[in-house]
Amino acid sequence: MAVINANCVAIYYLEGSSSKRIVDVEDATSTITGAFTINSGGQFRGVASDTSGGFSNLTIAGAATNSVIEINNAVENVARDGIGGMLQESTQSWSVTADGLIQDSNDTGTGIFQMGIDKDYVVVKWSVGESGSEVEYAGQALIESVTLSGSVDEIATYSVQLTGVDDVYPVA
Numbered sequence: 001m002a003v004i005n006a007n008c009v010a011i012y013y014l015e016g017s018s019s020k021r022i023v024d025v026e027d028a029t030s031t032i033t034g035a036f037t038i039n040s041g042g043q044f045r046g047v048a049s050d051t052s053g054g055f056s057n058l059t060i061a062g063a064a065t066n067s068v069i070e071i072n073n074a075v076e077n078v079a080r081d082g083i084g085g086m087l088q089e090s091t092q093s094w095s096v097t098a099d100g101l102i103q104d105s106n107d108t109g110t111g112i113f114q115m116g117i118d119k120d121y122v123v124v125k126w127s128v129g130e131s132g133s134e135v136e137y138a139g140q141a142l143i144e145s146v147t148l149s150g151s152v153d154e155i156a157t158y159s160v161q162l163t164g165v166d167d168v169y170p171v172a
Contacts, residue, residue: 008127008134009067009098011160012058013115014047036123036140043172044138047123058123061111062158065100069126071168094139094164096124100157112160116143124162125171136171139164 023035037045047058071094077086115122124141127134141162150156 009064009069009096010125011061011063011098011112011162012123012125013061013120014123015059038169039172041172042169044169045172061115061122062098062160064098067096067098067126070095092167094168095144096126096141096162096164097160098162099159112143112158113146113148116146116160119143121165122162124164137168138171139166139168141165 023037036047039045071092074091074093075088076091078089079087081087119142121140121142123138125136125138127136129135141164144161144163145159146161147159148156149159
């Protein structure tokens with residue numbers, strides 16, 4: 001029996017931008033700096049600084065020590081097909097709850113709070129699978145709520161609720 005790695009959640013942001021535009025990387029040019037880019041295979045490439053995109057131009061805001069990722073697919077009947085059946089459409093929603101976020105810098109969580117206050121879009125990336133054969137996924141999200149708790153002179157813990165925007169993509 002293999003141990004499944006289920007706790008690799010990181011939250012990233014693009015310094016100075018809250019863009020949420022999704023574009024096909026084949027159509028990308030340097031004029032769309034800050035765009036959330038997807039390749040022609042439907043895989044996440046990163047946030048474009050030019051046509052290449054990638055995680056190298058994202059800044060980590062925090063990494064979870066405990067997390068829950070939930071993806072929901074809803075099927076809706078949208079019309080009859082004329083032969084007794086139904087035409088259906090599927091919509092997807094997803095969310096991430098992360099506890100014990102470790103802030104990348106020592107600013108006591110002000111970065112994550114400020115992103116929540118500013119209603120910035122963040123990029124959430126996580127991996128699942130066995131060690132050595134993990135599959136990575138990413139999506140854009142908005143910070144729904146942020147909680148900072150702790151006692152005087154003690155280490156503070158973070159809790160964040162993120163609501164996904166658009167779909168979840170495998171990472172190229």
